[in-house]
Amino acid sequence: MSGREFFTTRTVVQALAGFRPARRTTLEEVPLDDALHRVPAADVAAAAPLPGFAKSTVDGFAVRAADTYGASEGLPSYLDLVGAVRMGVPPSVAVRPGGAVAMPTGGVLPDGADAVVMVEHTAETMPGTIEVTRPVAPLDGVVRADEDVAAGAPLVPGGRPLRAPDLGLLAAAGVTTVIVRARPRVAIVSTGDEVVPPSTGQLRPGQVRDATASALAGLVRDAGGEPTIAGIVPDDAGALETTLRKALQDSDLVVVSAGSSVGTRDETAGAVAALGEIWCHGLSIKPGKPTLLAECRSDSGDGIPLIGLPGNPLSALVVFRVIGVPLVWRLAGCSVPPPEPSVPACLTRDLPSAAGRLDVVQVSVRDGAATPIFGPSALLSVLTRADGCIVVPEPATGLPAGSQVQVMLYR
Structure with a gap:
């Protein structure tokens, strides 16, 4: 394998459709x-069945619908008031022809009645008699006993x-x-000689605190998973393979932060290849091209998916949101991951792109306008300033200013 070239590069569409490990949580x-x-x-x-009994949806009177046909304000129907239904107990009275029973919302429909006329369409002209000024059809004002859910449904x-x-x-x-x-267990492994824990007080020149792992853990929790920060591994193939092998034993997904870019210091692909099969190394996405997807084997023989993310924090988080979050949901048995909240907006400037590559662009949204936020992929502040992102589809060569776009909002 050349250390200078991507191999088995896939589009994002291919990755979402084709990288589908069979593993599911217990x-x-x-x-x-x-x-x-x-x-x-x-x-x-x-x-x-639910609700389990026929009940009224309005305050009014339980009646036989046929007794109200032809009723109007000029020629009302007159019905005998024969009782009332109390909440929480079965009716003690039935509706006979020409009769009516007072009903509260949610009360059990008495025997003999097939509709409830709203109290607004009635008047009590004399004690024991009501007039109905609007006709009702059978089941008006009524919820059937199995209308919410039928038995066995x-x-x-x-x-x-x-x-x-x-x-x-x-x-x-x-x-x-x-x-x-069960919630998917996601092990997050950080790599790099330059990476130090967030608790490090004074940084030496060239050192960076591990910001990506904490952000990835947040995305994992959002997707219903349980993240575990598995520590920082130096740029050493043996150390990385040992750490990954350990992480595979009690995880449903392993995420390697950094170390997947193609270069002389790249150790991830070699360590992963020793533990399983690499499905792709390189995605047609910007940012985030140096992404690795693989399925590895634990000591028990279980297939465990692994994602190798780019080293730059922005790239890593963009890729994990696009590829990793749906995978976490899938491991938890979710057949279709829930959609991200989104809003329509008007693009404020041209966005160039390359055909065959999916571009994910951070944007701020104000008064229905989406303004792109640009910056190096090493800067997390690009994400913290963004309200969401827009996607330039793989076949497109860009989006002109004024385009109507859908902004996926960050929660």
């Missing part, structure tokens, strides 16, 4: 209070992170625990 049962954003391993089915789908409304529906069905995929 199953565990968690209480509902801890299930937000966790990924159910399979559909969770309803044991019984999925409450929530497998393979999709649980959202707050999902937890509410599960609680309504009496589900208090959920079987989900």
Whole structure:
């Protein structure tokens, strides 16, 4: 392998579609209070219909819809008020032809009734009699017993992170625990003789504090993973292989920060090749071309995906957001990673690009205008000043000023 050339270079589209390790995290049962954003391993089915009884959606009167046909303000229908429904208890009265029962919102629909007329369309002209000034059709103002969820139907789908409304529906069905995929364990290995811990007080010339690992850990947590900072490894092939071999034993994903650029000091590709198969070394993306994707083997024989990131912090974080975050979700059993929040905006200046390469450009967004933020890929401040990023697609040769773009927002 030449130390001066990229090999097996892929586009981002190819990487997202083709680099799909089979590994998935193990199953565990968690209480509902801890299930937000966790990924159910399979559909969770309803044991019984919801809400379980027909109920009113409005304050009004339970009636037989046929008794209101033709009603109008000029010619109302007159119905006998035969009782009222109380919340939380079954009705003690039924609706007979020509009768009506007072209903609160959420009350159980009494026998004989098939609709609820809103109180705004009624008037009590005399004690025990109401007049209806607007007709209702069957099931108006009513939720059926299985209208929310039928018995045996999925409450929530497998393979999709649980959202707050999902937890509410599960609680309504009496589900208090959920079987989900465990959070992916992501080991973050930093490399380089020049890299020192963030706690280092006084830097010597040429030294840099390890900023990338902390930022990567934040992205891993955002994607539902559990990051582990595995330390800093010098530019030594043997030391790196030893560290990677150890990280593979108790991780679902290993991320190597720095060391993947092609050069005489590049040790990552050689160490990874000794542990598994390199799927690509080089992505058609800017920033972030010197990216390595591989599948390695732990001592137990399990296939563990590995991402080798560029050394520059901005490049590393851009690539991990594009490639790594979807992979973390996939390891957790998520079939389609949740989309990033985005807003439309108008581009304020021309953006040149090269066909066949995906460009990720940082932007600030103000009053619907997206302004590119440029700077060397070694500067993290480019990211901290950005509200989000835009993507120039691989087939494009650039975007002219005034283009309508979609900005992926940073949370």
